[in-house]
Amino acid sequence: MLELEKELNASQIKAVTLTDAPLLVIAGAGSGKTRVLTYKVAYLLENGYKPWEILSLTFTNKAAREMNRRIEQLIGEGRTRHIWSGTFHSIFARILRQEAANIGYSPNFTIYDTTDSQSVIRRIVKEMGLDDKTYKPARILSCISEAKSRLVLPDAYAADTAIMRRNAARNISETHRIYKRYNELLQQSDAMDFDDLLLMTFLLFRDHDDIRRKYADRFRYILVDEYQDTNYAQHRIVMQLAPGGCICVVGDDAQSIYSFRGANIGNILSFSDQFKDTKIVKLERNYRSTKNIVRAANSIIAHNKRQIHKDVFSEEAEGEKIKVISAYSDKEEAIIVSKFIGNYHLRDHTELNDIAILYRTNAQSRAIEEALRDKNIPYRIYSGLSFYQRKEIKDVIAYLRLIINPHDDEALRRVINYPARGIGSTTLGKLQQAASDNGCSLWEACQHPTEMGADLNKGTLGKLGIFLQLIDDFREKEKTLDIVEATKYVVTTSGIQNDLLTDDDSESKRQNVDELLASIAHFAEERREMSGEESASLSQYLTEVSLLTDTDKTDDGSPKVTLMTVHAAKGLEYDTIFITGMEEGLFPSESHFASSAELEEERRLFYVAVTRAKKRCILTWCKNRFRYGKTEICDPSPFLDEIDASCLDKSSKTEGAGKNVFMNSTGSYGTGSFSIFGTRSSKSNNWHRATGSSSSGGTVPPRSTTGLQRLRKSDDTARNVDSISTPNGIVSVGQRIEHGRFGEGRVKTIEEEGSNSKITVVFDNVGEKKLLIKYAAFRIIG
Numbered sequence: 001m002l003e004l005e006k007e008l009n010a011s012q013i014k015a016v017t018l019t020d021a022p023l024l025v026i027a028g029a030g031s032g033k034t035r036v037l038t039y040k041v042a043y044l045l046e047n048g049y050k051p052w053e054i055l056s057l058t059f060t061n062k063a064a065r066e067m068n069r070r071i072e073q074l075i076g077e078g079r080t081r082h083i084w085s086g087t088f089h090s091i092f093a094r095i096l097r098q099e100a101a102n103i104g105y106s107p108n109f110t111i112y113d114t115t116d117s118q119s120v121i122r123r124i125v126k127e128m129g130l131d132d133k134t135y136k137p138a139r140i141l142s143c144i145s146e147a148k149s150r151l152v153l154p155d156a157y158a159a160d161t162a163i164m165r166r167n168a169a170r171n172i173s174e175t176h177r178i179y180k181r182y183n184e185l186l187q188q189s190d191a192m193d194f195d196d197l198l199l200m201t202f203l204l205f206r207d208h209d210d211i212r213r214k215y216a217d218r219f220r221y222i223l224v225d226e227y228q229d230t231n232y233a234q235h236r237i238v239m240q241l242a243p244g245g246c247i248c249v250v251g252d253d254a255q256s257i258y259s260f261r262g263a264n265i266g267n268i269l270s271f272s273d274q275f276k277d278t279k280i281v282k283l284e285r286n287y288r289s290t291k292n293i294v295r296a297a298n299s300i301i302a303h304n305k306r307q308i309h310k311d312v313f314s315e316e317a318e319g320e321k322i323k324v325i326s327a328y329s330d331k332e333e334a335i336i337v338s339k340f341i342g343n344y345h346l347r348d349h350t351e352l353n354d355i356a357i358l359y360r361t362n363a364q365s366r367a368i369e370e371a372l373r374d375k376n377i378p379y380r381i382y383s384g385l386s387f388y389q390r391k392e393i394k395d396v397i398a399y400l401r402l403i404i405n406p407h408d409d410e411a412l413r414r415v416i417n418y419p420a421r422g423i424g425s426t427t428l429g430k431l432q433q434a435a436s437d438n439g440c441s442l443w444e445a446c447q448h449p450t451e452m453g454a455d456l457n458k459g460t461l462g463k464l465g466i467f468l469q470l471i472d473d474f475r476e477k478e479k480t481l482d483i484v485e486a487t488k489y490v491v492t493t494s495g496i497q498n499d500l501l502t503d504d505d506s507e508s509k510r511q512n513v514d515e516l517l518a519s520i521a522h523f524a525e526e527r528r529e530m531s532g533e534e535s536a537s538l539s540q541y542l543t544e545v546s547l548l549t550d551t552d553k554t555d556d557g558s559p560k561v562t563l564m565t566v567h568a569a570k571g572l573e574y575d576t577i578f579i580t581g582m583e584e585g586l587f588p589s590e591s592h593f594a595s596s597a598e599l600e601e602e603r604r605l606f607y608v609a610v611t612r613a614k615k616r617c618i619l620t621w622c623k624n625r626f627r628y629g630k631t632e633i634c635d636p637s638p639f640l641d642e643i644d645a646s647c648l649d650k651s652s653k654t655e656g657a658g659k660n661v662f663m664n665s666t667g668s669y670g671t672g673s674f675s676i677f678g679t680r681s682s683k684s685n686n687w688h689r690a691t692g693s694s695s696s697g698g699t700v701p702p703r704s705t706t707g708l709q710r711l712r713k714s715d716d717t718a719r720n721v722d723s724i725s726t727p728n729g730i731v732s733v734g735q736r737i738e739h740g741r742f743g744e745g746r747v748k749t750i751e752e753e754g755s756n757s758k759i760t761v762v763f764d765n766v767g768e769k770k771l772l773i774k775y776a777a778f779r780i781i782g
C-alpha cells in the first residue's frame with residue numbers, strides 16, 4: 001500500500017493524486033519532481049490503471065529502469081513489467097517498428113548513428129560535386145537535424161525564405177538539395193537517423209489517424225520528466241497522444257540545457273496554452289542539498305533574466321561552504337581533485353560511489369583519469385559512447401546490422417571488404433554507382449551487379465558471391481541461434497576472430513569483442529527479467545545499443561568515482577561534486593560570446609552542476625590549460641564571482657592548492673584497476689580481484705583466472721570474524737579502542753577481506769564508523 005503522507009509533502013501529494021486535468025509541475029532542482037512522477041505511476045497502478053496504459057518518458061533509459069525499480073519497491077514486484085517507459089527515442093522506435101509498413105519501412109529498419117549519417121552526407125556532397133570544405137558533413141547534418149526536430153520537411157525547407165537566406169549567407173545554399181537526397185538514401189537503406197525517430201512518429205500519427213487513435217486510446221496516462229529539454233517534435237507528438245489532457249509533465253526552466261539540440265524552453269512555458277485547464281503545481285523545497293548549496297545555486301541563477309521566479313529553499317543542514325580552488329595547470333588540478341577524493345574517502349569515509357567529477361567537455365577527462373589511476377582510485381566514466389565507437393565493435397555490429405537489414409548501406413560498406421576479401425574500393429565504387437543509377441540499395445546492386453551496369457570481372461564477381469553467401473548464411477543462422485550464439489558465429493565465420501588473433505597488438509580488441517558478447521548476454525538476461533520474453537532478438541539489441549545515452553551504461557556497481565560531463569549529470573545526485581575547469585572560455589564555453597542567450601544557457605548548465613551536490617561542492621580552475629594542442633593561459637570563470645560570497649569557503653580561495661590538500665605523503669590507498677570503457681568492461685569486473693594485491697596495483701589481470709588470481713579472489717571474500725591482527729595489535733569485537741581523530745569507541749564488527757579488512761567501531765562522540773584497518777590510526781585501550 002502506498003503511504004503518500006509519509007513520503008511526500010502536501011504539494012507533492014497534490015501533484016501525485018491529481019489525474020483529471022493536464023498537470024504541469026514546475027519546480028527547482030532537487031524538489032522532488034522525479035520522485036513525484038515515480039509515486040504518480042505507483043498511484044495510477046494502485047488506482048486501476050493497467051501498466052500498458054501508462055507511458056512514462058524519461059531522459060535516459062537508465063532513469064526509466066531506476067524509476068521502475070523504485071515503483072516495484074513501493075507496490076510490489078513485477079508491477080511495472082508492461083509499462084511503456086524509456087526515452088522518447090526508444091519508445092518511438094518501438095512504435096515505428098510496429099507500424100513501419102505504414103510509412104514505407106520494414107520493421108527491422110536500421111537506426112543510423114551520427115557517423116553513418118555523416119558518411120551518407122559526405123557521399124552526397126561528392127555526388128553533387130560540391131565543395132567538401134564548405135559542405136562539411138557535421139555542419140550539414142546539424143542543419144538537417146534542426147529542420148527535422150522542427151518538423152520541417154525538405155520541400156518546406158526549400159520554400160522557407162528565412163532559412164534559405166541564412167544558408168546563402170553561410171555559403172551552404174544547396175543544403176536543401178542535400179537534405180532531400182539524404183532522406184531518399186536513408187529510405188533506400190531502410191534506415192532512419194535519430195531525428196527521424198521523432199519526425200516519422202509525428203508523420204505516422206498525422207497521416208494515419210486510426211493509428212494515432214490506437215495509441216492515444218491505449219495510453220490513458222502520459223508522464224514526462226525533464227520537459228524543459230523536449231524539442232518541438234517531441235512536444236507535438238505528446239499533443240497528438242494526449243488529446244484529452246491525461247498528462248503530467250515536470251520540469252525546471254532553470255535547467256534547460258539542450259537548446260543546441262533543438263530543445264525549446266517554450267514548450268514548458270506554453271504548456272498551459274496548449275492544454276486547456278492545465279493545473280500548475282510548484283514545488284519549492286529542495287530535499288537534496290544543504291542550505292548553503294541551495295543558496296549558492298539560487299544566487300547563480302538569479303543572474304539570468306529569462307526565468308520563472310521560484311523561491312527554492314532547503315530544510316537540510318547548513319552544510320559546508322563551497323570551496324574554490326585554483327591550480328597551476330590542468331595536470332595539477334587533476335592531482336588536487338584526486339587527493340581530495342582520497343582524503344574524503346579515508347578521513348570522512350565518503351563512499352566512492354557518492355562522489356562525481358564533472359566537466360564541461362569530454363576532453364577534460366584525460367588528465368583527471370590519469371591522476372585517479374596514479375592514486376589507484378577506481379572510476380567509471382560516462383563519456384560519449386566510446387565503447388560502441390571502437391572499430392572492432394563497430395565491425396561486429398555492422399555484420400549484425402546486415403543480418404537484420406541487408407539494405408543497410410553503411411553497414412555493408414563497412415564490412416564488404418573487412419576482413420580483407422579482395423573487394424577493393426574500385427569495385428565498391430562501381431557497385432555504388434550501379435545502386436545510385438538504379439535507385440536501389442547496395443545490397444541489391446551486389447545481387448545483380450552485371451544487370452545493373454557494374455562492370456566487374458569474373459574474379460571479383462566470385463569474391464562478391466562468397467560475401468553474399470556469407471551474409472545469407474548469417475541470416476539463416478540468426479533464425480535458429482540465440483543472439484549470443486549468433487554473434488559468436490559471426491565473429492568466427494566472418495574471419496574477424498582470425499584477424500584479431502593474428503594481430504599481436506589486438507589483445508585489448510579481443511577483450512572488447514568478448515565484452516560485447518558479455519553485453520549481449522546481459523541484455524538477453526535483463527530482457528527476460530524485465531519483460532518476461534523468452535529470447536531477446538538481435539533487432540531489439542541493436543535498437544538498444546543505437547539509442548544508448550551517455551549515462552545508460554551499466555557496470556558491476558563496485559565502488560567507483562563517477563566522471564562525466566555536466567550535461568550527462570542532469571537529474572542525478574551525489575554527496576560530493578567536483579566541478580572542474582571553471583575557466584572563462586571553457587565554462588562558460590566560448591559560445592557565450594555569441595549572445596546573451598548562450599551565456600544564460602551556460603549559466604543554467606552551471607546551476608545544474610552545482611545542484612547535483614547533496615553535501616559538498618568543490619570548484620576548481622587552472623591558470624594554464626593544455627587545449628587545442630597548446631598550453632593556454634586561463635582566467636577564472638566569471639561564474640565564480642556570481643556566487644553569493646557568503647556561500648564560499650574563503651580560506652580555499654587562495655593561490656595554488658597546496659594549503660587545501662591534506663593527503664598523506666604517499667597519497668595512494670587501496671589497489672586495483674579501473675574501468676576504461678565506463679561500461680561492463682572486463683577490467684572493471686576484475687577490480688575486485690585485483691584488490692588486495694600489492695600496493696603497486698593498477699595492472700589488470702587477464703580474463704582467465706590464474707592460480708594467483710584465484711588466491712586473490714579468495715583473499716577478497718569478506719567474512720565476519722571475532723578478532724584480527726592489525727599493525728596495532730590483535731583487535732577483538734567488544735574491545736575499546738582510541739582513534740586519533742574520532743576518540744574512544746567500541747569495536748562492533750570485524751570484516752576480514754585481505755588488505756581491505758575493516759572494523760566497524762561505535763565511537764562515543766561521533767557514532768558508528770567503518771575503518772580500513774591498514775590505514776586506521778588507533779590504539780587498543782581495553
Ligand SMILES: Nc1ncnc2c1ncn2[C@@H]1O[C@H](COP(=O)(O)OP(=O)(O)OP(=O)(O)O)[C@@H](O)[C@H]1O
Binds near residue numbers: 027029031
Ligand atoms: N518529500 C520528500 N521526502 C524525502 N525525500 C524527498 C522528498 N522529495 C524529494 N526527496 C528526495 O530529494 C532528492 C531530489 O528529488 P528528485 O530527484 O525527485 O528531485 P528533482 O526535482 O527531480 O531534481 P532535478 O531537478 O535535479 O531533476 C531525492 O533524493 C528524493 O528522493
Ligand SMILES: [Mg+2]
Binds near residue numbers: 033035225
Ligand atoms: Mg529529476
